[in-house]
Amino acid sequence: MRTISINDPDDARISGFRDIRERDLTGREGLFVAEGEVVVRVLASTASRCRPRALLLAEKRVAALSDVIAALAPSVPVYVAGQTVLDRIAGFPLHRGILALGEKPVAPPVEHLLAAVADEDVFVIASGIGNHDNMGGVFRNAAAFGARAVLLDETCCDPFYRKAIRVSVGAVLRTPFTVGGSAEDLVAAMQTAGVEVLALTPSATLRLADYRPKGPVALMVGSEGPGLPRAVIDRCRAVGVPMAGGFDSLNVAVTSALALHHVTSGRPAG
Amino acid sequence: MRTISINDPDDARISGFRDIRERDLTGREGLFVAEGEVVVRVLASTASRCRPRALLLAEKRVAALSDVIAALAPSVPVYVAGQTVLDRIAGFPLHRGILALGEKPVAPPVEHLLAAVADEDVFVIASGIGNHDNMGGVFRNAAAFGARAVLLDETCCDPFYRKAIRVSVGAVLRTPFTVGGSAEDLVAAMQTAGVEVLALTPSATLRLADYRPKGPVALMVGSEGPGLPRAVIDRCRAVGVPMAGGFDSLNVAVTSALALHHVTSGRPAG
Numbered sequence: 001m002r003t004i005s006i007n008d009p010d011d012a013r014i015s016g017f018r019d020i021r022e023r024d025l026t027g028r029e030g031l032f033v034a035e036g037e038v039v040v041r042v043l044a045s046t047a048s049r050c051r052p053r054a055l056l057l058a059e060k061r062v063a064a065l066s067d068v069i070a071a072l073a074p075s076v077p078v079y080v081a082g083q084t085v086l087d088r089i090a091g092f093p094l095h096r097g098i099l100a101l102g103e104k105p106v107a108p109p110v111e112h113l114l115a116a117v118a119d120e121d122v123f124v125i126a127s128g129i130g131n132h133d134n135m136g137g138v139f140r141n142a143a144a145f146g147a148r149a150v151l152l153d154e155t156c157c158d159p160f161y162r163k164a165i166r167v168s169v170g171a172v173l174r175t176p177f178t179v180g181g182s183a184e185d186l187v188a189a190m191q192t193a194g195v196e197v198l199a200l201t202p203s204a205t206l207r208l209a210d211y212r213p214k215g216p217v218a219l220m221v222g223s224e225g226p227g228l229p230r231a232v233i234d235r236c237r238a239v240g241v242p243m244a245g246g247f248d249s250l251n252v253a254v255t256s257a258l259a260l261h262h263v264t265s266g267r268p269a270g
Numbered sequence: 271m272r273t274i275s276i277n278d279p280d281d282a283r284i285s286g287f288r289d290i291r292e293r294d295l296t297g298r299e300g301l302f303v304a305e306g307e308v309v310v311r312v313l314a315s316t317a318s319r320c321r322p323r324a325l326l327l328a329e330k331r332v333a334a335l336s337d338v339i340a341a342l343a344p345s346v347p348v349y350v351a352g353q354t355v356l357d358r359i360a361g362f363p364l365h366r367g368i369l370a371l372g373e374k375p376v377a378p379p380v381e382h383l384l385a386a387v388a389d390e391d392v393f394v395i396a397s398g399i400g401n402h403d404n405m406g407g408v409f410r411n412a413a414a415f416g417a418r419a420v421l422l423d424e425t426c427c428d429p430f431y432r433k434a435i436r437v438s439v440g441a442v443l444r445t446p447f448t449v450g451g452s453a454e455d456l457v458a459a460m461q462t463a464g465v466e467v468l469a470l471t472p473s474a475t476l477r478l479a480d481y482r483p484k485g486p487v488a489l490m491v492g493s494e495g496p497g498l499p500r501a502v503i504d505r506c507r508a509v510g511v512p513m514a515g516g517f518d519s520l521n522v523a524v525t526s527a528l529a530l531h532h533v534t535s536g537r538p539a540g
Contacts, residue, residue: 133403137521137524140520140521141520141524143514143517144513144514144517144519144520145513145514146514146515146517171517207535208531208535209531209535209536241531241535243414243415244413244414244415244416245416247413247414247416247441249414250410250411250414250527251407251410253524254407254411254523254524254527257520257524257527257528258527258528258531261478261479261511261528261531261532262531265477265478265479265511266479
């Protein structure tokens with residue numbers, strides 16, 4: 001098998017994998033780090049929108065990924081290191097033993113994602129999501145229910161953060177999405193394309209369970225604390241999920257799943 | 271205000287708070303650690319099923335909790351320490367600056383939770399949940415949708431683990447639940463009480479969206495990997511949530527929310 005042994009944690013060839021935790025939130029020049037077998041398999045699959053740049057594996061994990069390695073383009077190096085060297089490269093104990101560097105794809109313009117919208121299409125719009133677990137959860141749910149695309153406003157955190165990718169079970173790597181613009185911009189683009197935008201908010205008088213989609217729908221969720229701004233809600237159809245007495249509110253990723261399930265379950269399976 | 275200053279991390283009075291991370295999964299003799307303002311407010315509230323035993327606060331957080339402190343029973347000590355001492359007690363940087371020790375309540379017998387079941391009652395049964403985030407999420411959702419109780423089989427992790435309590439937004443401290451017995455035992459107890467048990471499983475032919483409750487319902491979810499055992503599913507009504515092409519499956523806490531929302535949204539608000 002065509003693997004490259006790494007014995008020195010300071011080897012220049014694996015510098016992209018160095019000190020992952022500290023560098024997780026910084027640029028990496030258009031690259032991201034994916035961790036664990038499930039996610040790296042998605043990255044290497046035909047469903048991926050991202051190109052793998054390199055793999056770094058613990059010796060003991062090479063056999064489990066032999067099919068992935070065999071199918072990779074020959075230009076993608078597969079580095080292999082002992083656990084001790086691997087831990088020193090990553091900067092922490094990397095029990096999973098599987099890392100990949102990938103290239104962030106160029107985000108398509110919103111107009112591209114909204115071309116030829118069909119009646120049964122569902123989109124997700126996220127505004128102000130700052131928590132990487134929640135970001136990953138929103139993507140996992142969007143993929144599970146076959147959302148056509150995810151639109152993130154300019155106040156969202158980066159979905160290519162390692163933990164967000166992991167929580168998404170790789171959905172970040174395969175789901176079409178755009179980043180940027182204000183929540184108002186995204187709502188306006190949707191509405192111009194004939195898509196009804198539902199704002200998920202506890203302040204709504206219409207229950208999610210009583211809403212019936214009549215065409216393409218975008219489901220918009222906001223950050224858990226403040227929620228969606230009133231000015232944004234007022235431009236949309238507001239729907240809510242009533243909570244039992246005295247309880248705060250649902251997790252934002254859970255809310256996205258409730259809305260996706262409700263809107264898609266009345267339609268033919270995708 | 272009646273607070274007790276702690277200047278020595280080895281002070282015997284705060285030994286229950288020492289080395290939280292390392293001791294998180296061990297016994298603590300019927301006690302648990304709650305962390306953060308939201309959760310400690312639930313613990314100290316009338317909705318709590320658990321008695322607070324002691325508080326340990328960073329000096330800078332005392333003012334924010336003055337109403338909680340004033341309402342606490344005089345027998346509950348409120349220890350206050352500077353951030354450096356607090357970090358040394360906890361064993362890691364405790365940015366939230368708010369800890370409480372609480373007493374685990376005596377779990378009621380299953381029969382007690384199933385006395386006088388009403389038609390609109392909803393229960394949650396969890397089997398084999400080993401991840402504390404998922405455990406916390408299941409409780410958060412159970413509380414959000416007003417589930418009457420949660421039943422955990424003997425293979426579940428401890429919901430009183432610090433992170434599970436935090437993810438539950440305190441729901442672990444206020445929701446009636448029992449721990450123990452096999453999944454089969456819990457299903458049998460439910461059915462004896464006239465409760466229909468739904469097994470949430472991707473293998474089901476009946477879609478969750480097409481199910482209509484006709485009386486009290488228990489929603490059973492299993493661990494994310496293997497899911498519910500076939501022998502358990504066969505004793506229940508199996509329902510599933512169809513996934514979009516090629517996607518794995520939903521998070522177990524998300525699945526519980528989908529089922530809770532579907533089953534409760536056809537009923538009068540609680």
